[in-house]
Amino acid sequence: xxxxxxxxxxxxxxxxxxxxxxxxxxxxxxxxxxxxxxxxxxxxxxxxxxxxxxxxxxxxxxxxxxxxxxxxxxxxxxxxxxxxxxxxxxxxxxxxxxxxxxxxxxxxxxxxxxxxxxxxxxxxxxxxxxxxxxxxxxxxxxxxxxxxxxxxxxxxxxxxxxxxxxxxxxxxxxxxxxxxxxxxxxxxxxxxxxxxxxxxxxxxxxxxxxxxxxxxxxxxxxxxxxxxxxxxxxxxxxxxxxxxxxxxxxxxxxxxxxxxxxxxxxxxxxxxxxxxxxxxxxxxxxxxxxxxxxxxxxxxxxxxxxxxxxxxxxxxxxxxxxxxxxxxxxxxxxxxxxx
Amino acid sequence: xxxxxxxxxxxxxxxxxxxxxxxxxxxxxxxxxxxxxxxxxxxxxxxxxxxxxxxxxxxxxxxxxxxxxxxxxxxxxxxxxxxxxxxxxxxxxxxxxxxxxxxxxxxxxxxxxxxxxxxxxxxxxxxxxxxxxxxxxxxxxxxxxxxxxxxxxxxxxxxxxxxxxxxxxxxxxxxxxxxxxxxxxxxxxxxxxxxxxxxxxxxxxxxxxxxxxxxxxxxxxxxxxxxxxxxxxxxxxxxxxxxxxxxxxxxxxxxxxxxxxxxxxxxxxxxxxxxxxxxxxxxxxxxxxxxxxxxxxxxxxxxxxxxxxxxxxxxxxxxxxxxxxxxxxxxxxxxxxxx
DNA sequence: CAGCCCCTGGAAAACTCTTTCCGTGCGATT
DNA sequence: AATCGCACGGAAAGAGTTTTCCAGGGGCTG
Numbered sequence: 001x002x003x004x005x006x007x008x009x010x011x012x013x014x015x016x017x018x019x020x021x022x023x024x025x026x027x028x029x030x031x032x033x034x035x036x037x038x039x040x041x042x043x044x045x046x047x048x049x050x051x052x053x054x055x056x057x058x059x060x061x062x063x064x065x066x067x068x069x070x071x072x073x074x075x076x077x078x079x080x081x082x083x084x085x086x087x088x089x090x091x092x093x094x095x096x097x098x099x100x101x102x103x104x105x106x107x108x109x110x111x112x113x114x115x116x117x118x119x120x121x122x123x124x125x126x127x128x129x130x131x132x133x134x135x136x137x138x139x140x141x142x143x144x145x146x147x148x149x150x151x152x153x154x155x156x157x158x159x160x161x162x163x164x165x166x167x168x169x170x171x172x173x174x175x176x177x178x179x180x181x182x183x184x185x186x187x188x189x190x191x192x193x194x195x196x197x198x199x200x201x202x203x204x205x206x207x208x209x210x211x212x213x214x215x216x217x218x219x220x221x222x223x224x225x226x227x228x229x230x231x232x233x234x235x236x237x238x239x240x241x242x243x244x245x246x247x248x249x250x251x252x253x254x255x256x257x258x259x260x261x262x263x264x265x266x267x268x269x270x271x272x273x274x275x276x277x278x279x280x281x282x283x284x285x286x287x288x289x290x291x292x293x294x295x296x297x298x299x300x301x302x303x304x305x306x307x308x309x310x311x312x313x314x315x316x317x318x319x320x321x322x323x324x325x326x327x328x329x330x331x332x333x334x335x336x337x338x339x
Numbered sequence: 340x341x342x343x344x345x346x347x348x349x350x351x352x353x354x355x356x357x358x359x360x361x362x363x364x365x366x367x368x369x370x371x372x373x374x375x376x377x378x379x380x381x382x383x384x385x386x387x388x389x390x391x392x393x394x395x396x397x398x399x400x401x402x403x404x405x406x407x408x409x410x411x412x413x414x415x416x417x418x419x420x421x422x423x424x425x426x427x428x429x430x431x432x433x434x435x436x437x438x439x440x441x442x443x444x445x446x447x448x449x450x451x452x453x454x455x456x457x458x459x460x461x462x463x464x465x466x467x468x469x470x471x472x473x474x475x476x477x478x479x480x481x482x483x484x485x486x487x488x489x490x491x492x493x494x495x496x497x498x499x500x501x502x503x504x505x506x507x508x509x510x511x512x513x514x515x516x517x518x519x520x521x522x523x524x525x526x527x528x529x530x531x532x533x534x535x536x537x538x539x540x541x542x543x544x545x546x547x548x549x550x551x552x553x554x555x556x557x558x559x560x561x562x563x564x565x566x567x568x569x570x571x572x573x574x575x576x577x578x579x580x581x582x583x584x585x586x587x588x589x590x591x592x593x594x595x596x597x598x599x600x601x602x603x604x605x606x607x608x609x610x611x612x613x614x615x616x617x618x619x620x621x622x623x624x625x626x627x628x629x630x631x632x633x634x635x636x637x638x639x640x641x642x643x644x645x646x647x648x649x650x651x652x653x654x655x656x657x658x659x660x661x662x663x664x665x666x667x668x669x670x671x672x673x674x675x676x677x678x
Numbered sequence: 679c680a681g682c683c684c685c686t687g688g689a690a691a692a693c694t695c696t697t698t699c700c701g702t703g704c705g706a707t708t
Numbered sequence: 709a710a711t712c713g714c715a716c717g718g719a720a721a722g723a724g725t726t727t728t729c730c731a732g733g734g735g736c737t738g
Contacts, residue, residue, distance in 0.1 A: 002723095002724060002725090003724065004724075004725095012687080012688090013687065013688045014688085014689090014724095015687070015688060015689080015726085016686090016688075018725065018726060018727085019686095019687095019726095022725080024726085024727085026685095026686075026687095027685070027686070028686075028687085029685095029686070029687090032687085046448065046451075047452065047724090047725080048393075048452060048454075048724050048725070049452055049453050050392040050393045050453065050454055050723090050724080050725090051393055051693095051723070051724035051725040052725055052726075053389040053693095053725090054387075054389045054692095054695085054723090054724080054725070054726090055692080055693055055725040055726040055727080056693090056725080056726065056727095057693070057726095059389060061432075064433070068418065069408070069414050069417050069418050069421060070414050070415050070622070070623075070639070072409070072411060072414070072623055075408050075409050075411070075414040076409050078408050079408050079409035082408060082433060086434070091432055091434070091453070092433045092434070093400075093430055093431065093433070094403070094417075094421060094432070095421075095425070095430070095431070096418070096421050096422075096425065109385065110430065112385070113385045113386065113388055114388050114389065114430070257626045258626075260626065260628075264628070283409070284409075284411055284623050284624070285623070287567070287596045287597075287599065287600050287624075287627060288626060288627060288628065289599075289603070289627065289628040289629075290628075341693090341694060341695085342694070342695065343695095351717080351718090352717065352718045352719075353694095353695085353696095353718085354696085354697080354717075354718055354719080354720095355716090355717060355718075357695065357696060357697085358697095358716095358717095361695085361696080363696085363697085365697090365715095365716075365717095366716070367716075367717085368716070368717090371716090371717085386694090387693090387694055389694080390696090390723090391694080391695055391696075392695090392723095393693090393695070393696090393724065393725090394694075394695040394696040394697080394722080394723055395696065395697095395723090396696095
């Protein structure tokens with residue numbers, strides 16, 4: 001079923017049919033328009049998006065790049081992105097990097113080839129990315145050049161709109177709350193050393209401790225993968241090395257989940273023997289027991305906002321940055337200490 | 340950067356460049372091929388998938404239809420699908436239905452318009468869908484007609500390849516295990532009455548109870564949404580009504596999660612006051628405490644298998660059905676009863 | 679009432695590939 | 709040595725839209 005056939009059936013030209021059916025600025029007389037719509041309806045015409053993309057040089061595709069769609073952090077944000085994109089009648093293309101940095105640029109190139117109208121890129125920058133032009137940055141620029149628009153979640157410093165949690169302040173607030181609870185000795189699951197998000201949370205946490213005259217023993221900081229298993233593994237190492245911390249801060253909830261499992265497997269109780277706090281407040285993990293004290297981020301909303309930025313009409317050459325504040329959610333995984 | 344320019348740069352015809360760069364059966368002389376590849380490399384040529392799709396009448400898109408990508412059940416399967424599709428160099432289009440049945444067909448139509456090469460459809464059929472041709476069935480046939488290929492996960496009876504868990508037997512196995520533990524009075528969170536997957540699990544569970552000479556009191560079966568909140572809500576109702584069951588079976592893990600929260604909020608302990616069992620063994624939920632007894636399904640593998648079926652060369656007009664057996668995973672949420 | 683402009687319809691070019699069809703040149707076969 | 713056939717390069721015809729450009733008609737303005 002092609003537009004040509006619809007036009008013929010309605011007794012108008014191809015051009016007219018196109019103008020009626022696929023939003024053009026040009027006016028078409030009432031009567032004709034009605035005839036075209038009726039014919040399209042009757043024949044069950046469905047526009048060929050492929051041909052449209054070729055002719056318009058822009059497709060109805062919205063890219064969505066995540067590290068791992070099975071990770072609830074990413075899938076929550078993804079839900080927000082798809083909601084907005086689908087409401088606009090656009091189609092979401094899901095690309096996963098498997099945490100391989102290089103793949104972000106590769107996927108961006110693929111999306112550029114597809115003439116994607118917008119791309120939402122989720123994930124953290126790595127330390128060192130600041131220096132000079134990156135392959136990813138170039139790909140983004142190329143896509144923008146071509147008329148596309150890009151929004152990043154949690155990735156600052158790229159030539160694109162950005163939605164970024166206030167990692168530093170969130171972690172600082174959390175630290176102050178934990179100090180208020182009476183905690184004095186902390187251990188930290190710091191995630192991968194090169195990840196900016198992890199580093200910022202760490203810095204914020206440290207900052208608040210320092211301000212309170214506290215410190216973290218070098219042995220009480222453990223680096224590891226930004227995953228549940230990374231958290232488990234890191235915690236095992238921490239506990240094997242021995243620690244007298246009363247509270248363990250994992251820089252994200254997913255790692256905190258692994259941490260809780262490791263702590264239990266070691267025979268310790270949470271929070272009696274060791275308090276645990278996380279970051280993100282992932283919806284799927286709110287049912288852990290004891291409930292995980294965390295810094296709540298509105299993940300779905302962040303996805304929506306990023307999609308709106310990418311699809312909206314903010315000029316791409318003047319990137320907008322939206323900073324999202326976290327909110328402390330105190331649950332049973334942390335407990336007041338008496339000194 | 341178009342193929343034309345590459346051809347010019349290499350001093351060959353457009354046709355030759357096309358044959359060299361985009362897999363054709365036709366042979367091109369070594370020397371020419373080398374020149375074309377070199378030119379493409381030098382100019383940074385990236386094929387325009389949009390034009391290719393138009394010319395070939397099939398795109399490199401693979402559809403993936405889920406109810407809710409934030410639900411860990413779907414995101415696990417999605418991870419499997421994307422892994423396979425990306426390994427083939429294809430691009431995944433994510434469509435979400437928000438549990439609106441009608442949208443499955445709509446999304447399928449969109450994917451057909453995009454000339455998707457394959458579609459993986461995840462979700463459960465509804466009771467009553469058996470009768471006669473459905474809009475979804477028609478859309479699937481149309482897509483197949485057009486050269487596409489469809490695989491369903493958990494949806495039987497459609498004109499497409501199918502990967503389906505053995506819901507009936509899994510639930511029956513679970514029931515037998517629970518009976519072995521000494522449970523005699525059960526309550527069931529049955530999910531939405533019209534969902535086949537839920538019904539099959541219910542049937543299997545009942546069957547095993549009946550075989551053991553047991554029964555479930557009508558008041559101990561509660562229907563509700565197939566979500567975490569549905570489970571919470573249903574359990575609240577169950578407990579408010581009063582029950583003397585020693586074990587609660589939720590027909591999926593997500594509902595079981597809500598159930599555990601509701602049980603706790605009512606002041607009861609798990610498993611001391613009430614045992615809880617689920618179905619699916621969702622990876623993200625394996626860290627619940629107490630660990631949830633469940634029926635393990637290899638979700639990611641199911642996604643991979645569905646993608647392989649859809650992308651493989653099994654003729655679409657002779658659908659293949661793969662049945663996946665579950666495996667009982669006994670954890671601390673269920674405990675032996677003494678009589 | 680003449681001249682202009684605007685409004686609208688249609689023809690045709692453009693978008694970038696794939697693939698068919700044709701023609702040339704070379705090797706092999708008898 | 710002549711013919712047949714095969715291998716390979718190129719021209720050109722699509723694939724289904726959008727959009728530009730042109731032309732005709734009607735309404736305004738002066």
